[in-house]
Amino acid sequence: MLQGLHLSLLIGPGVPVPAPAAVVDALSSVQVTSGKDSSGFQLTFSLSKQSPLLTTLLPAGYFDPVTTRVILVATVAGVPQVLMDGVVTRQELNPSSDPGQSTLTVTGEDLSALMDLIDLTGFPFPGMPEIARVYLILARYAALGIVPIAIPPIPPDIPIPTNDNPVQWGTDRSYIRYLASQAGYVFYVEPGPLPGQSIAYFGPDLRIPVPQPALSINMDAASNVESLSFSYDGLQKKIVLYNILDPATGKVVIPIPVPNVSVLRPSLTARPALPLRLEQVDDAAKDNPAKAAQRILGIVFNAASAITASGTLDVLRYGRVLRSRMLVGVRGAGLAYDGLYYVDSVTHSIKRGEYKQNFQLSRDGLISLTPKVPV
Structure with a gap:
């Protein structure tokens, strides 16, 4: 590696351990993507015909999807940072007739991929607000070193058991992302701060x-x-009209303009771009007051740049x-x-x-x- 840079690779089924010398020597490139909702990685290995990766590790399941966990730590100028803590989801082998030109590509996602394996549609959450549902779901993954940090939606929408008993639909990850989208929140799993630890964040898109x-x-x-x-895209910013029904009659539509100004990300400029578009939320009439307030705040939280x-x-x-x-x-x-x-x-x-x-x-x-x- 370059002077001042050290890359550590921990990998293995179940519990990741420092990669053996044969794996490190074969590693030719690493790519890690950190985005708004999820992160992913790709490891590329250069192989010879007698490489231990081909003859021993690959047949033994060393790179098998889901069961193989990968941790990448980059140390730059003496400061370590966990770039990725995730699981393998795909492997691709490209044999070549030229000596040493065969490659093995291992692709994976962060630990939230494990939350997307089992469909638990119908799992009940009797009388539980969104925040309680999120913590209950994330508690299932504590053994992986995932620590939840969840912020309750504002205002809380607490279901009345005699009227409404919410149930989960889809996988854990898809359901938590649905709850986040309804409140204008984000959900992601951030690796670190130490190897083997991750933070599952459910809340507004804070920077x-x-x-x-x-x-x-x-x-x-x-x-x-x-x-x-x-x-500079002048059509990105917009004003949203959130249409609600008059609570007295339940028939008169009242449009509420929602400005394109994020309360969580203060303006960094002296000349903010003006909103040039106007959109309407047509399905808002069915929302109760608490849910309507959540969605309006969500629009404000996610103002476009x-x-x-x-x-x-x-x-x-x-x-x-x-x-x-x-x-x-x-x-x-x-x-x-x-x-x-x-x-x-x-x-x-x-x-x-x-x-x-x-x-x-x-x-x-x-x-x-x-x-x-x-x-």
């Missing part, structure tokens, strides 16, 4: 307000980004691993696009002698509110 070192472009020797491009940016950086030149769901500064792009951004997703691409990241950023307008970003 850690600690800025990471700036991404610098067009600054000669101070540049630490290989490429960076921006896009008009400005997006994408790029590529070299981790060792940047000096650290860029993390998603946090803030990062941008400089060198000019007055309109410099400033702070939210990091939406990051893809790690690691090969021997190379560690790069592709990233996606977003914010709501032009011209930064902050005169200077952390370098």
Whole structure:
């Protein structure tokens, strides 16, 4: 590996352990994607005809889907970070007639994939609000090192047992994601902070307000980004009309305009983009007051951003691993696009002698509110 970079691979059926030398030597590339709702990984191994991976490990089930757990830890400048804690979901073998050109590709997802295996449609939750259902479901996965952090929807929708007894439909993951979408929340499983530990988060799409070192472009020797491009989509922002029925008569439709302003992600710009579209929520009349309030808050929580940016950086030149769901500064792009951004997703691409990241950023307008970003 590169100087200043160390990648640790723990793998194995059931309990992951440090990979044997034959597996590490055959590993040619690693890719890890960290997105808004889920994360995934892909390991590529270069094989010879007599490779132990072909003759022993593969037949013995070392890379079998679901049962094989994978943990990846990257240490950059002495700071370790758990990039992935997940399970194998797919393997592909590509034999080649050329010596040493055969490859084995192992693909997987984070531990939330284990929540998507069994359909528990009909499982009852008598008199339980959403937050109690989420904690009850996530308790099934405590043995995997998953610690739940769940924030109750606002306002809580508590069913009355004599009138309504909610039941689960679909798998655990699909049901929790459904509950999250109804409240405008997100649900994901974040690996770390230590190997073998993960956090299952159910709540609003919060971003850690600690800025990471700036991404610098067009600054000669101070540049630490290989490429960076921006896009301004004027049709992303919109005003939503939430139509409810008059509670007195139950017949008169009352439209409630919901602005495209996120209360959880403050504006980072002096010129926020104006909403140019108007949409209506047509199925809102059936909602009770608590559910209607949840959905309205959900629309506010998930306000779209008009400005997006994408790029590529070299981790060792940047000096650290860029993390998603946090803030990062941008400089060198000019007055309109410099400033702070939210990091939406990051893809790690690691090969021997190379560690790069592709990233996606977003914010709501032009011209930064902050005169200077952390370098």
